[in-house]
């Protein structure tokens with residue numbers, strides 16, 4: 001990187017701003033001291049209890065909550081924000097000096113403010129679909145017209161499907177020329193959409209000679225590798241379509257396997273030192289995203305040990321106030337907190353990696369080639385000569401690609417070789433090299449390994465957001481995603497956590513990866529109040545005890561604290577409630593099943609599965625303001641399918657309802673003047689908790705009486721009813 005002696009060259013490309021968050025810390029410590037007091041109270045008064053069981057359970061659960069809270073305090077301690085200055089970068093660095101970037105899996109139009117001849121786009125298609133291939137071909141053609149148009153008029157929203165539908169971008173330029181070109185390009189875009197829609201409606205007639213011949217009668221789970229260079233050496237990025245070889249005899253390792261094939265094919269073809277990874281349901285929302293990332297990656301002084309740059313996961317067209325609690329708002333302070341430690345987690349998409357990081361290098365062994373012999377490279381990276389040479393260049397830090405080398409299509413044969421099923425046999429792929437195997441959250445598994453090698457990472461959140469994606473918009477698909485995450489994260493913890501991480505970074509990973517275990521604690525704690533009411537025991541201090549202020553204080557202060565956190569983010573009261581309640585519902589349903597599936601895998605009953613998130617087709621007709629109130633309410637309503645995932649939640653609800661009904665019946669039978677005494681005797685704390693649990697599960701309550709997809713299916717209902725009934729019966733008879 002040249003630094004001119006101009007003023008601008010002295011200015012930093014990025015600035016880290018650390019907030020110490022003193023008020024938040026103070027409140028967090030108040031909450032912690034209340035939690036500890038509660039534990040002390042439990043231990044001191046253990047002997048005085050008539051019923052040990054609820055007291056002991058409460059002690060265990062609350063110890064866990066305290067542990068979790070300590071993790072939270074450690075993670076949120078400092079909040080780190082990094083500001084990046086692309087203008088300064090552009091002033092000091094000529095376009096020829098920018099590093100090349102290989103883009104993996106992606107949206108239809110990878111168009112950015114970046115020297116395009118430095119970009120290559122690799123699309124991996126695990127479905128081996130001629131339609132995807134066709135769309136990519138047609139979209140590439142369209143891009144040849146669209147990109148110049150964007151550049152000419154400096155258009156910021158570069159995804160045409162957003163540009164032509166959003167209200168904000170009505171013709172900003174009133175020149176005749178612009179109007180004319182705008183109309184033409186809009187029509188062309190309409191044609192493109194129609195073509196693809198038409199193609200989607202009828203089966204592909206794959207003529208023997210056409211480009212589609214390879215897709216003829218192809219079996220999605222058993223076919224040779226298909227690699228096609230759709231476009232190269234134009235003004236646009238190279239575009240390459242890849243459908244890796246599939247064979248039922250080989251495990252394909254889901255997304256991690258696809259990413260490793262992309263890494264190898266791109267290594268052979270273009271070998272860019274940087275790789276950007278985006279999921280197929282994302283689009284680029286900020287044309288300067290690359291420049292922001294470069295500000296961090298090219299900052300020699302600070303960030304030579306920065307292994308990857310993660311952009312936030314934000315979503316478009318998402319439901320208002322986050323009714324299913326899956327839009328990740330509640331991780332804001334956690335993520336900025338981890339950013340102040342070793343660095344934010346890799347979240348599977350919107351992330352720039354240094355290639356050498358994924359090839360297993362550590363920040364201190366800058367030149368691995370000095371100590372690794374050529375045979376060892378074979379053992380690491382497999383038997384492709386082309387790939388080993390490209391990897392050697394990356395590892396030695398020499399020029400990854402020399403000028404006079406061939407275009408991508410010159411490497412098709414080598415690429416097909418490295419995209420084969422058996423290529424990874426006997427190599428370190430998935431174990432030490434590339435994206436790691438063994439967890440459905442391959443992202444976090446890989447990130448733990450990278451951080452464990454001593455790399456740091458950076459969180460880059462420019463305005464507007466760099467990438468926007470889809471979030472599941474129905475309750476069942478949100479749950480499937482949460483289940484996959486909780487199980488995958490737990491597996492990642494089991495597989496990867498070793499002693500090399502920074503201590504507080506390790507704590508952050510514990511916080512993240514223990515979701516699955518949380519489910520058990522949440523489940524027990526939700527049963528506790530009902531159990532106590534039914535059996536006439538207690539797990540909370542009575543109203544006339546002084547210790548009663550501890551749980552009350554905890555409840556009030558904690559909720560106000562979270563509300564205050566949300567208010568600072570500009571979230572609504574409704575969102576606060578939604579996330580609070582989903583904080584109880586999700587662990588007891590989706591995470592619990594995640595936990596069970598990990599256990600099933602540990603005892604050998606099942607294998608890792610990656611249930612792909614349903615991509616609901618949200619058509620752009622929702623951009624009008626015709627959305628009536630009732631529509632809004634209905635999209636936010638819970639829908640149910642036959643999946644048993646909600647069963648534990650329904651059981652919790654039914655048991656707590658039984659308890660409350662029980663209390664009401666008992667009170668109806670006593671004399672009016674004595675009612676208050678009876679209320680006190682039954683336990684105000686327990687009753688309050690039971691009602692609170694019912695409120696948290698209120699959506700399920702509505703589901704008990706809902707119709708069609710809004711109703712809980714009968715099969716789930718009777719199973720839950722049976723379980724709840726048995727629970728109540730057992731409580732009464734044996735405890």
Ligand SMILES: O=c1ccn([C@@H]2O[C@H](COP(=O)(O)OP(=O)(O)O[C@H]3O[C@H](CO)[C@@H](O)[C@H](O)[C@H]3O)[C@@H](O)[C@H]2O)c(=O)[nH]1
Nearest residue numbers: 126254255258279280347348349440441442481610612613
């Ligand atoms: O066998 C597979 C399965 C998935 N994918 C791709 O993986 C990506 C993520 O899958 P998706 O179904 O969209 O899952 P999400 O829940 O949205 O994914 C989040 O969580 C995953 C980990 O569980 C991460 O890998 C993702 O990057 C992250 O966005 C998509 O681009 C898929 O095309 C494959 O290529 N092959």
Ligand SMILES: [Mn+2]
Nearest residue numbers: 279281470613
């Ligand atoms: Mn997704």
